[in-house]
Amino acid sequence: MKEIEVTGKKRSTIGKKSSKNLRKEGFIPCNLYGEAKDENGAPKALAFTCPMNELRKIVYTPHIYVINLIIDGESHTAILKELQFHPVTDALLHVDFYEVNDQKPITIGIPVKLTGLAQGIRDGGRMNLSIRKINVTAKYQDIPEHLDIDVTDLKIGKSIKVGDLHFEGLEMATSKEVVVCSIKATRKSNAASKAEDAE
DSSP states (O other), rough: EEEEEEEEOOOSOOOOOOOHHHHHEEEEEEEEEEEEOTTTTTTEEEEEEHHHHHHHHHSSOOOOOEEEEEEEEEEEEEEEEEEETTTTTOOOOEEEEEESSSSOOOOEEEEEEESOOOHHHHOOOEEEEEEEEEEEEEOOGGOOSSEEEEOOTTTTTTTOOOOOOOOOOOEEEEEEEEEEEEEEOHHHHHHHHHHHHHO
């Protein structure tokens, strides 16, 4: 996984009015969750703010990052946990981060990257990518930037499921039955098939 640095400042005031004012000034309210728990055993959050231009580089990208969060000069290693967007304007409203360490495994969605030219494509079929990310569990330092899936032998009408895949050091967290990609028949491939049958 690529590493990137993001800076922020702790916030003392919490609430809708405060958050609204922060956004007007170009800052986004954030929380950092980690090992800390409150008296009820619920995850305890460190509330802070980040400038929107700092967050842009980790939010609007297909890449996943290990983030070096510098909050008031204090360093935290984290990953993106959850993003909240405005339902109408799509503006970023809130970001949750999750603190990680090199000992405890984490579960995160890794982008899928198809490699090779599928047999089904050569035969006139069309590739259908059903999911763009697969959830895996591993220590963050063992997690790759993307999962390479070789589709060279994939034929028309066939699919690759999560259960068909294996990556060294990674445990699949997405259900084994989930279809990653498949080759659909097209008019062109159907016509070619009929022509072959006629011959």
